[in-house]
Amino acid sequence: MREYSEDMVYQLKIQTRPDGNCFYRAFGFAHLESLLEDSKELQKFKAVAAKSKQDLVDGGFTEFTIEDFHNTFMDLIEVCEKQQSLQELWNSFNDQNVSDYVVVYLRLLTSGYLQRKHDFFQHFIEGGRSVKEFCQQEVEPMSRESDHIHIIALAKALDVAILVEYMDRGEGGTVNHHIFPEGGDPRIFLLYRPGHYDILYK
Secondary structure, eight states: OGGGTTOHHHHHHHOOOOSSOHHHHHHHHHHHHHHTTOHHHHHHHHHHHHHHHHHHHHTTOOHHHHHHHHHHHHHHHHHHHHTOOHHHHHHHHTSHHHHHHHHHHHHHHHHHHHHHTHHHHGGGOOTTOOHHHHIIIIISSTTOOOOHHHHHHHHHHHTOOEEEEEOOSOSSSOOEEEEESTTOOOSEEEEEETTEEEEOOO
């Protein structure tokens, strides 16, 4: 976003690294930012996030392998709860260790939901792979890009609706948008350009 290169406020809000993890990073930052001024939704989300580790364990993930990632995720929610500072949140997401742990945990949640609902998602997976194989190859590894199937699963896993505006080379001068899950009331707004997600602000 060169046009905003001199404006630090805009830079703070729009920069997500185009490294294959940008959907998860943009989702995490945008949602937690939206909760800074909404304590009721923050408490609701905290309860969902707290329960999510057990959901993963019940789905076959080993507790000790996911515990650190879950703890980091919960710590970040508590930063929002206590500090209520955009700068604190921004600093956390610019700490590589914190940011990567959050991305890993969001990937695990996406994988866990896909596998729990494998009968439904199996129809959308190409190449004769099982849902579990798809998750091991395309969801859980860092730097793998995200598509509709990932977004649907994470939105459902955390009960957070997401609107994505899609920029493509189609004619007509319009941007197509999709809401995940369909019919949801979106709290998060993202812009997708081929290979990259950015946060949109109203």
